[in-house]
Amino acid sequence: xxxxxxxxxxxxxxxxxxxxxxxxxxxxxxxxxxxxxxxxxxxxxxxxxxxxxxxxxxxxxxxxxxxxxxxxxxxxxxxxxxxxxxxxxxxxxxxxxxxxxxxxxxxxxxxxxxxxxxxxxxxxxxxxxxxxxxxxxxxxxxxxxxxxxxxxxxxxxxxxxxxxxxxxxxxxxxxxxxxxxxxxxxxxxxxxxxxxxxxxxxxxxxxxxxxxxxxxxxxxxxxxxxxxxxxxxxxxxxxxxxxxxxxxxxxxxxxxxxxxxxxxxxxxxxxxxxxxxxxxxxxxxxxxxxxxxxxxxxxxxxxxxxxxxxxxxxxxxxxxxxxxxxxxxxxxxxxxxxxxxxxxxxxxxxxxxx
Numbered sequence: 001x002x003x004x005x006x007x008x009x010x011x012x013x014x015x016x017x018x019x020x021x022x023x024x025x026x027x028x029x030x031x032x033x034x035x036x037x038x039x040x041x042x043x044x045x046x047x048x049x050x051x052x053x054x055x056x057x058x059x060x061x062x063x064x065x066x067x068x069x070x071x072x073x074x075x076x077x078x079x080x081x082x083x084x085x086x087x088x089x090x091x092x093x094x095x096x097x098x099x100x101x102x103x104x105x106x107x108x109x110x111x112x113x114x115x116x117x118x119x120x121x122x123x124x125x126x127x128x129x130x131x132x133x134x135x136x137x138x139x140x141x142x143x144x145x146x147x148x149x150x151x152x153x154x155x156x157x158x159x160x161x162x163x164x165x166x167x168x169x170x171x172x173x174x175x176x177x178x179x180x181x182x183x184x185x186x187x188x189x190x191x192x193x194x195x196x197x198x199x200x201x202x203x204x205x206x207x208x209x210x211x212x213x214x215x216x217x218x219x220x221x222x223x224x225x226x227x228x229x230x231x232x233x234x235x236x237x238x239x240x241x242x243x244x245x246x247x248x249x250x251x252x253x254x255x256x257x258x259x260x261x262x263x264x265x266x267x268x269x270x271x272x273x274x275x276x277x278x279x280x281x282x283x284x285x286x287x288x289x290x291x292x293x294x295x296x297x298x299x300x301x302x303x304x305x306x307x308x309x310x311x312x313x314x315x316x317x318x319x320x321x322x323x324x325x326x327x328x329x330x331x332x333x334x335x336x337x338x339x340x341x342x343x344x345x346x347x348x349x350x351x352x353x354x
Contacts, residue, residue, distance in 0.1 A: 080295075182272070
């Protein structure tokens with residue numbers, strides 16, 4: 001059956017449209033979510049005022065926004081890097097837990113070791129933990145042609161249930177008997193960079209990772225190869241680019257960066273390995289990567305925006321009573337609006353008959 005319309009590719013969108021599309025998507029998402037806030041019996045303008053004022057309007061709020069910004073930036077960079085080469089890494093959440101587990105081993109085992117030794121060991125081990133967990137779906141994709149969306153997504157649950165097993169069994173805290181690991185060594189706890197806040201060492205490390213991603217994306221031949229692989233892997237092969245090696249390498253690097261998010265939450269915030277180490281940071285990283293257009297600067301800005309929404313939603317709940325999960329609704333609606341915007345920016349629908 002012939003449809004009365006067809007979808008056509010548009011000419012490449014101008015730069016101003018590609019830059020403003022994410023901003024329009026965020027505004028549209030906030031406008032749509034106003035209906036939910038209104039349904040809760042709160043004036044949306046009043047609710048959004050407390051959301052943004054709570055996240056940015058005080059020293060405490062701003063510091064907590066940066067605390068939440070840290071794992072979101074790690075995960076956003078990790079996902080964006082993988083997506084650049086069309087390795088669909090939906091597994092940043094699981095890689096975060098893999099990195100946290102690896103870092104916990106050193107944080108708990110090396111009691112008495114100096115911070116100068118144990119903290120770098122935690123970062124290295126966390127990176128390797130996330131990298132190894134991401135390497136499995138990468139090898140399955142390149143060697144056996146197994147769908148990477150499925151394997152990375154399922155990997156999240158496998159590592160989460162493994163974490164749960166450890167924390168209710170061999171690694172259960174013997175002091176509290178709660179489902180968490182013993183506390184890491186005091187020397188393994190990240191130093192606080194701003195007294196009176198929870199701003200810790202992981203935040204500048206996350207910014208450094210974003211800077212490295214910028215160098216890869218915009219200033220390196222390997223970044224060009226990754227974009228070429230993402231655009232057309234067959235043509236990349238003809239150009240002499242080793243597509244298999246590129247995909248495996250970018251998956252390993254992506255998983256390692258996501259693993260660092262687990263290290264930062266362990267060493268900077270919780271000091272115990274927990275089943276709720278992440279509040280969906282890996283999944284939010286997908287929204288951040290898409291909202292930022294996979295560009296390092298855009299990803300950094302999107303990560304900060306998502307941290308503002310997450311932190312501010314808690315304040316909005318305390319002041320107005322609007323349920324905190326509204327932050328997840330805003331995140332999801334932002335992604336929907338963004339995808340619609342991308343579709344209508346790159347394609348148009350034309351009638352073929354009356």
